[in-house]
Amino acid sequence: MKLLALIFVFVAVYAKHEAYVGYKSYYVEPKTQVELKALGNLIQEFEVDVLYYPSVGREGLVLVKPQFQTAFTKTLEDIGISYRIHVEDVVKALEEDDKEIEEMERENMSRNGGVRMPYNNYQRLSVYDDYLDDIARRYPNVAKLVSPANSFEGRPIKYLKISTTNFEDTSKPIIFIEGGIHAREWIAPPTVTWAIKKLVEDVTEPDLLERFDWILMPISNPDGYEFSHRSSRFWRKTRSTHSAPFCVGVDGNRNYDFAWNTVGVSINPCADNYAGRQAFSEIETRVVRDIILENLSRMSLYITMHSFGSMILYPWGHDGSLSNNAFALQYVGVGMADAIFAKKLPHFPRYQVGNSVHVIGYRASGASEDWAHSVGVPLSYTYELPGLSNGLNGFNLNPRYIEQVCRETWEGIVVGARRSGDLFVPGP
Numbered sequence: 001m002k003l004l005a006l007i008f009v010f011v012a013v014y015a016k017h018e019a020y021v022g023y024k025s026y027y028v029e030p031k032t033q034v035e036l037k038a039l040g041n042l043i044q045e046f047e048v049d050v051l052y053y054p055s056v057g058r059e060g061l062v063l064v065k066p067q068f069q070t071a072f073t074k075t076l077e078d079i080g081i082s083y084r085i086h087v088e089d090v091v092k093a094l095e096e097d098d099k100e101i102e103e104m105e106r107e108n109m110s111r112n113g114g115v116r117m118p119y120n121n122y123q124r125l126s127v128y129d130d131y132l133d134d135i136a137r138r139y140p141n142v143a144k145l146v147s148p149a150n151s152f153e154g155r156p157i158k159y160l161k162i163s164t165t166n167f168e169d170t171s172k173p174i175i176f177i178e179g180g181i182h183a184r185e186w187i188a189p190p191t192v193t194w195a196i197k198k199l200v201e202d203v204t205e206p207d208l209l210e211r212f213d214w215i216l217m218p219i220s221n222p223d224g225y226e227f228s229h230r231s232s233r234f235w236r237k238t239r240s241t242h243s244a245p246f247c248v249g250v251d252g253n254r255n256y257d258f259a260w261n262t263v264g265v266s267i268n269p270c271a272d273n274y275a276g277r278q279a280f281s282e283i284e285t286r287v288v289r290d291i292i293l294e295n296l297s298r299m300s301l302y303i304t305m306h307s308f309g310s311m312i313l314y315p316w317g318h319d320g321s322l323s324n325n326a327f328a329l330q331y332v333g334v335g336m337a338d339a340i341f342a343k344k345l346p347h348f349p350r351y352q353v354g355n356s357v358h359v360i361g362y363r364a365s366g367a368s369e370d371w372a373h374s375v376g377v378p379l380s381y382t383y384e385l386p387g388l389s390n391g392l393n394g395f396n397l398n399p400r401y402i403e404q405v406c407r408e409t410w411e412g413i414v415v416g417a418r419r420s421g422d423l424f425v426p427g428p
């Protein structure tokens with residue numbers, strides 16, 4: 001009986017990652033802009049999945065399907081881009097990642113009185129939901145829980161509005177930070193809940209609470225987030241089925257109505273960068289759109305949290321040109337990166353700041369950062385949060401570093417907020 005149970009558990013664990021049998025991951029290191037651009041093309045051609053963005057002279061990490069491995073590595077060799085294997089057996093590495101999370105869970109549950117916090121470990125959706133509910137209940141004068149719509153599969157999409165004046169003082173700029181549109185980027189949501197903790201619980205920067213209204217949405221894609229925990233670790237998209245019955249989901253960060261479906265996207269509904277059957281086809285992107293449009297004249301700063309890469313990216317990401325506000329974008333971006341640098345651990349990579357095409361080497365349309373800027377948000381950024389690049393044994397930043405990433409990211413948010421307030425006066 002015991003043996004049978006054991007076999008059962010084994011099969012279940014194996015089945016959890018079975019979608020990735022035969023996959024391999026590689027470090028790639030483009031040494032010039034030309035190589036970076038060439039790599040960008042290969043990524044499209046061979047359906048390569050970028051887990052850690054490379055930049056010129058800095059290794060990135062990519063996941064390659066079995067059927068493309070030979071052609072991909074041969075082409076890298078032909079072009080002369082250096083690469084080396086990261087993981088031969090992706091399924092095994094994913095099981096190791098699971099073990100790290102379980103270990104962390106055991107340690108913290110014995111030490112922390114059995115309370116799970118969003119920034120203690122890679123937590124399930126319910127931990128986030130409970131945290132948001134709890135903050136709204138304990139701090140009713142500053143925090144209000146809003147749940148504007150349900151996801152495709154019916155989960156409430158939730159955010160907190162944080163304000164000392166119930167959003168009624170229209171002379172205050174609004175800062176909107178959102179995470180988790182890409183389901184598997186598990187380090188993103190904790191950084192948003194950490195901002196909630198700092199503003200509402202710790203109040204270490206009281207000026208930020210007085211001077212601004214905040215909208216903080218840790219997980220904009222709850223269906224994808226749960227799916228990436230439950231079944232497919234590398235799930236990136238939403239879970240909608242309205243485009244094609246057999247191919248689930250849309251890339252939320254290609255679904256915004258800005259140069260929609262023109263570049264860096266796929267029209268194949270099965271692809272990871274499928275842009276959707278129309279712009280804003282997904283409820284998960286419409287919710288973000290509506291928040292931005294509702295009080296656009298007051299919104300000074302929008303940040304969407306992603307991983308990995310240690311990068312702060314700004315528009316335009318579809319063609320690499322610069323917006324009229326490029327100087328301010330660069331100035332505030334560098335300020336945020338410097339603040340993070342001052343608090344980072346020595347072995348974390350230094351942040352790079354710039355136009356997204358220039359930093360990551362390829363173009364993509366329909367991203368939220370571009371759309372938000374195109375409708376009038378003056379400062380709009382994508383954060384690619386840190387992983388430890390070549391110190392990354394598996395595919396998660398070790399959960400022991402979650403809190404560190406939260407702490408240093410907050411330093412960036414503080415500078416971004418203050419500078420946005422200095423530069424921006426809410427319109428009529």
Ligand SMILES: *[C@@H]1O[C@H](CO)[C@@H](O)[C@H](O)[C@H]1NC(C)=O
Pocket residue numbers: 104107108111112120400
């Ligand atoms: C959870 O455990 C890790 C590793 O021991 C530790 O760094 C972290 O502070 C713990 N968190 C809490 C809230 O106890």
Ligand SMILES: *[C@@H]1O[C@H](CO)[C@@H](O)[C@H](O)[C@H]1NC(C)=O
Pocket residue numbers: 161167168170215290291294295
């Ligand atoms: C926009 O501002 C108004 C008050 O001016 C507020 O009532 C409303 O909730 C705000 N909308 C969002 C999405 O925060």
Ligand SMILES: [Zn+2]
Pocket residue numbers: 182185253305306307
């Ligand atoms: Zn992402």
